[in-house]
Amino acid sequence: MLAVAASPPFRVVHAVCSHDCPDSCGVLVAVNEQGLAVKVAGDPSHPVTQDFLCGKVAKYLDRVYAPERILTPLRRKAGVAKGPLVLGREHEAFERVSWDEALDAIAERMKRAE
Numbered sequence: 001m002l003a004v005a006a007s008p009p010f011r012v013v014h015a016v017c018s019h020d021c022p023d024s025c026g027v028l029v030a031v032n033e034q035g036l037a038v039k040v041a042g043d044p045s046h047p048v049t050q051d052f053l054c055g056k057v058a059k060y061l062d063r064v065y066a067p068e069r070i071l072t073p074l075r076r077k078a079g080v081a082k083g084p085l086v087l088g089r090e091h092e093a094f095e096r097v098s099w100d101e102a103l104d105a106i107a108e109r110m111k112r113a114e
Helices: 060-064 099-113
Strands: 010-016 026-032 037-042 074-076 094-096
Antiparallel strands (some): 074 094
């Protein structure tokens, strides 16, 4: 099963990769008492991938718990051109908005697309 470097107790959760690949890879996730994932591994019983994780999923925890991870909705500031931004100055192009404001804007765009 899943060998975990973290100290027990932990539980192993069976999951499926969230990427939209044709294989729908089986993933085993070790979760600690606080509910945090501490290790991911390929599910050896998955008929196609058989214990394999691609590079994107193998580094999943590095991205999920990264200090730079965006945790609030952002909107591009008016007048800022779309396209590549200067590395390290990306924050100048966006402003924080509330979850309600972000969801309302998305809903409005979806209504217009009908």
